[in-house]
Amino acid sequence: MYEQIAANKRKSFFLVLIFLLLIFALTWILGRQIGWGVEALIVAAVISGGMAWGSYYSSDKIVLALSRARPLRREEYPYLFHTVEGLALAAGLPPPRCYLIEDTAPNAFATGRNPEKAVIVVTRGLVEKLNRLELEGVIAHEMAHIKNYDILLQTLAVVMVGVVVLLSDWLLRSFFWGRFGDRRRAKRGKGDLGIILALVALLLAVLSPLIAQLLRLALSRRREFLADAQGVMLTRYPPGLASALKKIAQDKEPLEVANKATAHLYIVNPLENIQGKVNRLFRTHPPIEERIAALERMSSPGGQVGPITLDKKRERI
Amino acid sequence: MGFLVVILIIIGLVLVVGIGLYNRLITLRNRCDNAWAQVDVQLRRRYDLIPNLVETVKGYAQHEREVFEKVTEARAKAINAQTVKEQGEAENLLSGALKSLFAVVENYPELKANQNFLMLQEELAGTESKIAYARQFYNDMVMKFNTKLQVFPSNLIARIFNFAEKDYFEIEESAAREPVKVSF
Numbered sequence: 317m318y319e320q321i322a323a324n325k326r327k328s329f330f331l332v333l334i335f336l337l338l339i340f341a342l343t344w345i346l347g348r349q350i351g352w353g354v355e356a357l358i359v360a361a362v363i364s365g366g367m368a369w370g371s372y373y374s375s376d377k378i379v380l381a382l383s384r385a386r387p388l389r390r391e392e393y394p395y396l397f398h399t400v401e402g403l404a405l406a407a408g409l410p411p412p413r414c415y416l417i418e419d420t421a422p423n424a425f426a427t428g429r430n431p432e433k434a435v436i437v438v439t440r441g442l443v444e445k446l447n448r449l450e451l452e453g454v455i456a457h458e459m460a461h462i463k464n465y466d467i468l469l470q471t472l473a474v475v476m477v478g479v480v481v482l483l484s485d486w487l488l489r490s491f492f493w494g495r496f497g498d499r500r501r502a503k504r505g506k507g508d509l510g511i512i513l514a515l516v517a518l519l520l521a522v523l524s525p526l527i528a529q530l531l532r533l534a535l536s537r538r539r540e541f542l543a544d545a546q547g548v549m550l551t552r553y554p555p556g557l558a559s560a561l562k563k564i565a566q567d568k569e570p571l572e573v574a575n576k577a578t579a580h581l582y583i584v585n586p587l588e589n590i591q592g593k594v595n596r597l598f599r600t601h602p603p604i605e606e607r608i609a610a611l612e613r614m615s616s617p618g619g620q621v622g623p624i625t626l627d628k629k630r631e632r633i
Numbered sequence: 634m635g636f637l638v639v640i641l642i643i644i645g646l647v648l649v650v651g652i653g654l655y656n657r658l659i660t661l662r663n664r665c666d667n668a669w670a671q672v673d674v675q676l677r678r679r680y681d682l683i684p685n686l687v688e689t690v691k692g693y694a695q696h697e698r699e700v701f702e703k704v705t706e707a708r709a710k711a712i713n714a715q716t717v718k719e720q721g722e723a724e725n726l727l728s729g730a731l732k733s734l735f736a737v738v739e740n741y742p743e744l745k746a747n748q749n750f751l752m753l754q755e756e757l758a759g760t761e762s763k764i765a766y767a768r769q770f771y772n773d774m775v776m777k778f779n780t781k782l783q784v785f786p787s788n789l790i791a792r793i794f795n796f797a798e799k800d801y802f803e804i805e806e807s808a809a810r811e812p813v814k815v816s817f
Contacts, residue, residue: 394756405763408770
């Protein structure tokens with residue numbers, strides 16, 4: 317359990333590092349090509365960041381409106397509130413608000429720009445179809461996302477993709493229009509690139525946007541594994557989440573409010589059921605079998621303690 | 634002259650690192666105290682729920698005097714506990730008493746169907762879960778703090794400033810350790 321968490325954090329860090337390297341490479345080449353490397357980076361960051369800021373700042377309101385979620389009242393599902401508050405205590409976070417989507421497909425997600433503004437959204441299907449242990453596993457997973465500031469990280473990833481797209485676009489244009497700006501500036505940037513380097517740069521410019529997207533999706537998958545592992549650290553009961561994932565994956569009902577903009581937020585990607593096979597590299601979530609396998613590795617002796625309140629939890633809601 | 638500068642730089646570095654470690658220990662210790670306070674909040678909530686519960690059960694089962702006394706006594710003991718260890722033992726006692734109370738309820742079907750009772754039972758169950766979670770968080774914080782006290786180099790700072798290790802909040806179910814007697 318601890319090892320998986322550490323490994324996932326390392327791999328996330330590594331992915332972000334590659335992302336940054338890609339951005340630096342583009343900046344450097346752009347600098348050689350047109351003499352405006354760092355300045356271009358700053359402009360790109362401001363543009364991309366500015367576009368993303370609005371959506372990040374109001375992420376809770378926007379997503380809730382898009383998904384047609386409504387606030388949940390305590391009397392409707394007291395057990396859910398107890399679970400959310402209890403897990404918030406275990407995570408050392410203030411308790412998030414609870415919202416409901418009226419849909420019989422079981423699913424859940426968390427949003428909000430920081431733990432104080434966090435919201436957990438569940439579907440009617442989730443609370444009706446999952447038993448208490450499974451529900452706990454799902455809520456714990458969402459709580460882990462909140463604790464990790466994953467919404468912030470996702471936004472940063474989107475900003476970085478934006479920066480890469482802008483930089484590579486400008487690099488491509490600089491090839492088309494010949495020496496961008498006047499020759500003096502280019503000479504200041506230590507002269508023109510050799511043929512080989514120019515070809516490499518061209519290749520990079522064309523492929524970078526794709527690479528950036530793949531990096532972003534790889535990061536998204538890695539954070540899902542991390543949220544699984546940290547969720548288990550809260551409940552100390554891997555079979556709960558494993559069983560919930562199986563149930564959700566097997567439920568063939570499509571989630572009506574899900575669309576491409578919000579699909580990545582959910583605990584199980586709601587669009588994969590409808591679209592059929594999606595290429596492995598383009599998945600926002602790791603395949604369910606892999607997630608369950610990772611959870612089962614945590615169940616081996618020495619990795620797990622057991623459910624916290626054994627007698628209280630065996631009943632359905 | 635150069636030698637003196639080097640010595641001074643080394644002393645400066647040691648001081649900076651030392652201050653950093655000291656502050657880290659203070660932060661971790663305060664997190665433990667905060668975590669304990671959270672456990673306390675949930676424990677108090679549980680104590681507040683119990684009198685209501687006892688009254689509701691009494692309404693249907695007046696003669697089960699022994700069980701009511703056991704619960705009330707255990708509750709009083711838990712409220713008055715001072716140290717973490719005492720609290721753990723008192724909570725253990727209270728849990729045992731509540732178990733007996735719920736066992737008694739099994740014999741009174743009208744009570745089991747009573748809305749008020751069901752609501753109280755759900756609230757109590759929720760509170761007990763929260764106590765468990767808060768306890769888990771407290772123990773996690775204690776682990777981090779105790780570890781920092783033991784590893785090098787923070788153990789040196791800990792020793793200089795007399796930082797003491799904290800106790801884990803252990804609830805041992807003494808009832809669970811006794812052999813189960815089955816009689817028909």
